[in-house]
Amino acid sequence: MSATAQAARSLELVRPLAFFDLETTGIDVAADRIVEIAVIKLLPDGTEETLHTLINPGVPIPASASEVHGICDGDVQGKPTFGEIAERLAQFLNGCDLAGFNVVRFDLPLLKAEFSRAGLAWSEGDHKLIDAHIVYQEKERRDLTSAVKFYCGEEHADAHSALADARATRMVLEAQVRRYPDLPSSVEGLDTFCKEARPNRFADSGYWFSIKNGVLTFNKSQHRGKPLLEVAKSDPGFLSWMLSIDVPDDTREIVRNALSEAGQSA
Numbered sequence: 001m002s003a004t005a006q007a008a009r010s011l012e013l014v015r016p017l018a019f020f021d022l023e024t025t026g027i028d029v030a031a032d033r034i035v036e037i038a039v040i041k042l043l044p045d046g047t048e049e050t051l052h053t054l055i056n057p058g059v060p061i062p063a064s065a066s067e068v069h070g071i072c073d074g075d076v077q078g079k080p081t082f083g084e085i086a087e088r089l090a091q092f093l094n095g096c097d098l099a100g101f102n103v104v105r106f107d108l109p110l111l112k113a114e115f116s117r118a119g120l121a122w123s124e125g126d127h128k129l130i131d132a133h134i135v136y137q138e139k140e141r142r143d144l145t146s147a148v149k150f151y152c153g154e155e156h157a158d159a160h161s162a163l164a165d166a167r168a169t170r171m172v173l174e175a176q177v178r179r180y181p182d183l184p185s186s187v188e189g190l191d192t193f194c195k196e197a198r199p200n201r202f203a204d205s206g207y208w209f210s211i212k213n214g215v216l217t218f219n220k221s222q223h224r225g226k227p228l229l230e231v232a233k234s235d236p237g238f239l240s241w242m243l244s245i246d247v248p249d250d251t252r253e254i255v256r257n258a259l260s261e262a263g264q265s266a
Helices: 003-008 063-069 082-093 103-117 132-139 144-152 162-179 187-197 228-234 236-244 249-261
Strands: 017-024 034-042 048-054 097-100 129-131 209-212 215-218
Touching (some): 017 063, 017 103, 034 063, 034 082, 048 082, 082 103, 103 132, 132 144, 132 162, 144 162, 215 228, 228 249, 236 249
Parallel strands (some): 017 097
Antiparallel strands (some): 034 048, 209 215
């Protein structure tokens, strides 16, 4: 494919596409919190709108997290909590499709958990979803900094700044569309590509359960590798304990269903 033909290809947008990135207190979807969020909304006419804010997570930011993104407790003092910006964020995302880098496994489940804690019933089901990391893994197999260098020929300055990462993800995805003639350029087509390229083997956003040969199976804990229904019958107390801790709503629903199927009360 010629360089001219590559340059002619671009993202095809029917409705706004929101590139988002989170910086957090850690990598546990159930326990950790957002400390920074950036959303760049690309409109079909090529213009963009930005929502970017630091967020007070309501818990101390571990030093290990601060070493990654540079955000410390003092930086978020006086900043809004997620609950205080949740409605504004939901409105900003309303009517948009979503895009990010490695968001399927982490950013999206954590965002859903934060909305749930804020009392808002927000679901990605209303949005097409594109993960540029999936495209990258399928087409080249490698992090965001490498992707910026590979696709855009640039160094990724300010890595782990939510706004810089969201902007870099947009650059990478647009470059991917230009580079691969067999890659869909429409949001709907990219959504399908990401789903088919990496079918989610996890059954819940807390990554407690995997689907193996059609059977829900523990992905972690002392019951790792065991079928969920088997554990529900042999150790219902463990599932009751899971319902007592802070796990995502979809994890909780799976556990309750398993207890019910096993004839145990939740």
